[in-house]
Amino acid sequence: MEMTFRWYGANEEKIKLEEIRQIPAMKGIVGTLMDIPVGEVWPKERIKALKEEIEAAGLTLKVIESVNVHDDIKIGLPSRDQYIENYKQTIRNLAEFGIEVICYNFMPVFDWVKSDLDYRLEDGSSTLAYVAADIPEDPEEIIKKVENSSNEFELPGWEPERLSQVKALFEAYKDVDEAKLRENFAYFLKAIIPTCEEVGVKMAVHPDDPPYSIFGLPRIVKNREDLDWLCNVVDSPYNGITLCTGSIAEDPANDVYAIMAEFCKRDRIPFAHVRNIKFIQDKDFYEAPHKSEYGSLDMFKILKAMHDNGFDGYIRPDHGRMIWGETGRPGYGLYDRALGAVYLNGIWEALEKAN
Ligand SMILES: [Mn+2]
Numbered sequence: 001m002e003m004t005f006r007w008y009g010a011n012e013e014k015i016k017l018e019e020i021r022q023i024p025a026m027k028g029i030v031g032t033l034m035d036i037p038v039g040e041v042w043p044k045e046r047i048k049a050l051k052e053e054i055e056a057a058g059l060t061l062k063v064i065e066s067v068n069v070h071d072d073i074k075i076g077l078p079s080r081d082q083y084i085e086n087y088k089q090t091i092r093n094l095a096e097f098g099i100e101v102i103c104y105n106f107m108p109v110f111d112w113v114k115s116d117l118d119y120r121l122e123d124g125s126s127t128l129a130y131v132a133a134d135i136p137e138d139p140e141e142i143i144k145k146v147e148n149s150s151n152e153f154e155l156p157g158w159e160p161e162r163l164s165q166v167k168a169l170f171e172a173y174k175d176v177d178e179a180k181l182r183e184n185f186a187y188f189l190k191a192i193i194p195t196c197e198e199v200g201v202k203m204a205v206h207p208d209d210p211p212y213s214i215f216g217l218p219r220i221v222k223n224r225e226d227l228d229w230l231c232n233v234v235d236s237p238y239n240g241i242t243l244c245t246g247s248i249a250e251d252p253a254n255d256v257y258a259i260m261a262e263f264c265k266r267d268r269i270p271f272a273h274v275r276n277i278k279f280i281q282d283k284d285f286y287e288a289p290h291k292s293e294y295g296s297l298d299m300f301k302i303l304k305a306m307h308d309n310g311f312d313g314y315i316r317p318d319h320g321r322m323i324w325g326e327t328g329r330p331g332y333g334l335y336d337r338a339l340g341a342v343y344l345n346g347i348w349e350a351l352e353k354a355n
Contacts, residue, residue: 001315004063004316005029017029020059032066042090069106073087109166109169109170110158111156117331130286140166143158151327151329153329196238204241206247209246224262242272243271245272246273249296251283264306270313271313317338320339
């Protein structure tokens with residue numbers, strides 16, 4: 001297990017690599033090139049520069065989150081073949097600089113959805129929340145809402161230029177149901193996984209967030225059956241999962257502990273996002289402090305499922321609250337994620353020593 005921290009790049013961040021380096025036992029950065037438009041090849045010189053910058057700070061770059069998948073691939077347009085070729089070239093370019101895992105998702109239109117990016121907890125901290133009644137019916141409203149509470153930071157998967165066309169995007173997806181989306185996903189995986197096998201890069205799909213349909217959009221990475229389908233459609237250790245405990249557990253019907261155990265055992269989890277959520281009522285929840293007692297998930301049980309089933313990949317605290325007066329990109333402050341990382345490392349040390 002190796003602890004990592006998501007970082008958006010010097011031009012996109014107020015958090016410095018030197019600060020991340022001071023988090024005890026923090027080893028690596030989960031990096032990205034946010035300004036490369038979706039569908040374009042990531043240039044080698046940019047990857048090289050990113051890697052050198054991170055290594056100069058005493059950290060490693062082994063995981064990329066995300067290389068986003070162009071909508072034409074998800075919709076299944078003829079232009080997808082060119083975008084798939086570009087994706088394969090990006091995989092090759094990343095491999096050349098030692099990248100081992102690429103996190104991505106296969107969600108139409110929206111990367112993730114929350115109703116509130118500044119949900120206040122009793123202790124005065126601020127977190128992300130999903131309250132179904134607060135999700136507007138019109139997707140344009142949720143875009144405005146998210147943009148207005150982003151503290152001026154671009155949020156991952158919420159590229160303003162793409163979402164300015166949201167009506168056209170919904171129109172383009174109108175004939176894409178779950179079956180069609182699955183067919184397009186299989187087409188994509190069958191095309192890229194041989195390249196991954198050749199160059200040694202593991203693909204790791206992030207589950208849908210939330211793991212059920214919203215705005216009438218199809219969802220195909222939402223439960224144990226979907227993950228089983230994924231593993232079987234291209235049966236390769238290079239076709240894996242970013243098991244995000246928060247996202248999977250947002251549907252209370254999902255047994256996050258059993259799912260974690262099964263897919264670790266099957267060696268399909270090269271990367272994990274570990275966070276806690278607290279249910280408010282029904283499926284409504286907020287993102288809680290990592291420690292078990294603050295949320296609805298048992299973090300010891302999650303890490304034990306990983307530990308006992310041979311997890312040897314990368315892990316990161318997923319999101320964090322805003323605490324101690326920090327302001328920044330919602331979900332991605334320094335302090336609470338650092339606390340989460342140290343807490344998770346503490347549980348892991350106990351698991352190792354108890355063996
Ligand atoms: Mn996640």
